[in-house]
Every structure is written in C-alpha cells, then in structure tokens.
Amino acid sequence: MKTLLSMIAILFVLSAQSAFSEPPQVLSKETPIIFDKSAGTVSFLAEVNGKYFYQPTRHFAVSATGSNGDKAILRGLVPAADFYSALKEIGAIPGENMTPENKEVTHVQGSALAVSVTWKGASRSYSIDEVVIDSNKKPILMRFGGNLANSEKMKTGCLLCLDSCPVGIVSNSQYAYGALEKRGEVEMRGNKDILPPDGTAVVVTVQLL
Amino acid sequence: MKILQYAFTGLLGGLILALLASRSIWLEMRVNTGILLPLTIACAVASRSLFRRDLPFRAVCGLEALLIFLLLAFYRFDPRALLLMPASLFKEGFFLHAVSIRTVNGILSLLVISGNGLFIPGPAAVRHWHRRQNAFEPEADRPDPFL
Numbered sequence: 001m002k003t004l005l006s007m008i009a010i011l012f013v014l015s016a017q018s019a020f021s022e023p024p025q026v027l028s029k030e031t032p033i034i035f036d037k038s039a040g041t042v043s044f045l046a047e048v049n050g051k052y053f054y055q056p057t058r059h060f061a062v063s064a065t066g067s068n069g070d071k072a073i074l075r076g077l078v079p080a081a082d083f084y085s086a087l088k089e090i091g092a093i094p095g096e097n098m099t100p101e102n103k104e105v106t107h108v109q110g111s112a113l114a115v116s117v118t119w120k121g122a123s124r125s126y127s128i129d130e131v132v133i134d135s136n137k138k139p140i141l142m143r144f145g146g147n148l149a150n151s152e153k154m155k156t157g158c159l160l161c162l163d164s165c166p167v168g169i170v171s172n173s174q175y176a177y178g179a180l181e182k183r184g185e186v187e188m189r190g191n192k193d194i195l196p197p198d199g200t201a202v203v204v205t206v207q208l209l
Numbered sequence: 210m211k212i213l214q215y216a217f218t219g220l221l222g223g224l225i226l227a228l229l230a231s232r233s234i235w236l237e238m239r240v241n242t243g244i245l246l247p248l249t250i251a252c253a254v255a256s257r258s259l260f261r262r263d264l265p266f267r268a269v270c271g272l273e274a275l276l277i278f279l280l281l282a283f284y285r286f287d288p289r290a291l292l293l294m295p296a297s298l299f300k301e302g303f304f305l306h307a308v309s310i311r312t313v314n315g316i317l318s319l320l321v322i323s324g325n326g327l328f329i330p331g332p333a334a335v336r337h338w339h340r341r342q343n344a345f346e347p348e349a350d351r352p353d354p355f356l
Contacts (some may be wrong), residue, residue, distance in 0.1 A: 049291075049297075050293050050297065050310065051293065051294065052286060053289075053290070053293075054287075054290045054293070054294060055232075055234075055237060056233060057237075057238070058234075058235050058238060059232075059238075066308075068238075069238070070306075071238055071303055072243065179239050180234065181234045181235050182235070187234075192289065198293060198297070198310050199309055199310065209225040
C-alpha cells in the first residue's frame with residue numbers, strides 16, 4: 001500500500017511538472033532573444049553579413065539598429081540592453097573594468113562565456129572559433145564586460161566584439177582594444193567555408209561557463 | 210541624356226572609391242564607405258551643370274577597366290566575393306537594408322548595361338557626325354553650289 005501511494009505521488013508530481021512547465025520558446029522576429037536560467041544560456045536571432053567574409057572586422061555581432069549595425073559578421077536582431085539584461089538573468093557577472101582611457105592596455109573581465117552559432121539546415125552548432133578566422137589562430141575568450149551605460153550613450157549596438165571593448169556588452173579578452181584596427185596585431189573575418197550565405201538567419205547562443 | 214551619362218560615370222567612380230576606402234579597416238570601422246557612391250554620383254551630376262562638356266566613352270571604358278582590375282586584384286577570381294562586394298557597398302551606400310544581395314546585383318547589372326547604352330550614338334548624333342565629316346572634305350570634291 002505504501003509503495004502504491006508513493007508511486008501515485010511520484011506520478012502526480014511528474015504530471016504536475018509537465019502541466020505547469022512552459023512550452024519551449026522559439027526565436028522569431030517578435031521574440032528575438034530567449035534565455036534559460038537552468039542551462040545558463042542566452043540565444044538571440046541574427047543575420048549573416050557576407051561582406052565580412054572578405055573584409056576584416058572587429059565586430060562579431062552588432063544590433064542592426066545600432067550605428068555599427070553593418071560593421072559586424074552578424075547583424076543582431078536584438079537591442080544591446082535586452083542582451084545585457086538576459087545575461088544578468090542567467091547569473092553572468094559583468095566585469096565593468098573597461099574605460100575609454102584604459103581600453104588599449106586592459107583586457108576585459110567578467111564571467112567567461114562560450115559562444116556558438118547554428119542555423120536552419122546546419123548539421124550542428126559551430127563554436128565562435130570555427131565561424132571566425134583569427135589570423136593568429138588564438139582562441140576567442142569571450143567575457144561579459146557589461147558597459148551598458150557606455151552602450152546606451154554611444155548607441156553603437158555592439159553585442160559581441162572581437163577585442164576588449166569599453167562599449168560592447170561581451171568582448172574578447174584575448175586582445176586589448178585597438179589590436180585589430182590600430183596596431184594590426186591580428187585580422188579577424190567570418191569563415192565563408194562554414195557560415196551560410198549573406199542574409200541567412202542564424203541563432204547565436206551564449207553559455208555561461 | 211547627358212546628365213545620365215554623368216550619373217553613370219559617377220556610379221563607376223563611386224564604386225571604385227568605395228572599394229578602395231573599404232580596404233582600410235580603420236575607415237571601414239568608422240564610416241559607411243558605401244556612402245561614397247551617392248556622393249560621387251551627386252558630384253558628377255553637379256560637375257555636368259558646371260562644365261557642360263561631353264564625356265568621351267573611352268573615359269567610361271577606362272573606369273570600368275579600373276573597377277574590374279581592382280575587383281580581381283582584391284578578391285582574385287572568387288565568384289562569391291565578386292558578386293557580393295560591389296553589391297554590398299551599393300546596398301550600404303543607398304541604405305537598402307531590406308533588399309537582398311541578389312536583387313541588388315540585378316539592379317547593378319541593369320544600371321551597367323543601360324549606362325553603357327547611354328553612350329551609343331543616336332541617329333541625330335550620327336547625322337551630325339557625317340555633316341562634320343563633309344565639312345572637312347577637300348574643296349575639289351565638293352559639289353559646286355552655283356551649278
């Protein structure tokens with residue numbers, strides 16, 4: 001009798017869980033960003049900008065509405081402030097150590113993040129190291145820099161930058177600011193052999209490490 | 210008609226300038242290099258109203274040859290790059306964000322074909338040319354108007 005009761009209780013809990021759990025969210029232009037607290041992930045919608053398969057850039061993803069919207073490998077369909085809030089929701093801690101004064105000698109701090117990209121028809125999810133070509137072949141180390149105040153002031157729309165940045169919400173701590181466009185330490189561009197053609201919608205997933 | 214010839218020459222010149230400017234990462238990260246296209250077209254049209262000189266077709270051919278040379282020098286023979294780069298500069302320059310690269314390539318092809326067509330002389334121009342040729346014929350060969 002005891003076993004029967006406990007089995008009924010377990011069945012009740014399981015059915016209640018499935019009844020109350022939210023349906024899986026799907027990204028769309030109306031809902032361009034979602035986050036999963038338990039998995040520690042934020043996913044947002046973006047479009048490929050094929051121009052940066054052939055030109056170097058220092059931007060991985062920039063909000064399409066920002067002033068740098070056409071300067072990145074991916075045009076993000078989400079505002080920078082929403083991306084910042086979603087990262088805070090999953091428990092990421094912003095570094096807030098980058099300023100316009102120290103940017104060229106400082107590497108961004110904050111929670112470490114793994115970035116991957118996938119799209120309709122892709123056989124799997126590709127890591128940022130696969131979709132971005134670093135001429136030095138160094139791994140890309142993304143960190144949650146924060147910088148929401150600078151981002152809202154400058155209105156660049158920067159979401160993920162390829163060198164430490166005082167404006168981008170997330171940036172690459174591997175290089176200090178200016179490594180790409182000022183000091184020429186490295187060149188970065190989209191990997192045309194992996195990424196889909198210009199204009200294709202992709203899903204960028206940022207996972208808290 | 211002449212103003213359209215100038216506008217087409219401006220388009221070719223703008224594409225060349227935008228292509229060169231976009232090679233500088235410092236400039237490319239700061240400004241919309243594609244904006245050089247409408248600016249050069251505007252300058253070319255303005256220069257027509259200032260100087261009122263006819264454009265020789267060889268000037269257009271020279272610009273086209275330079276554009277092809279630069280595209281091949283920068284992007285080798287990669288057909289994807291050759292189809293994408295001029296179109297993306299045009300798209301950025303004219304703020305055609307919602308238009309696909311395929312459509313922009315269609316527009317560019319039409320502009321290049323019709324732009325070159327603008328320099329094909331019409332019947333009036335051919336008659337004028339013949340009249341000028343006759344004006345330089347030796348006097349002995351001309352019919353005597355008093356006969």
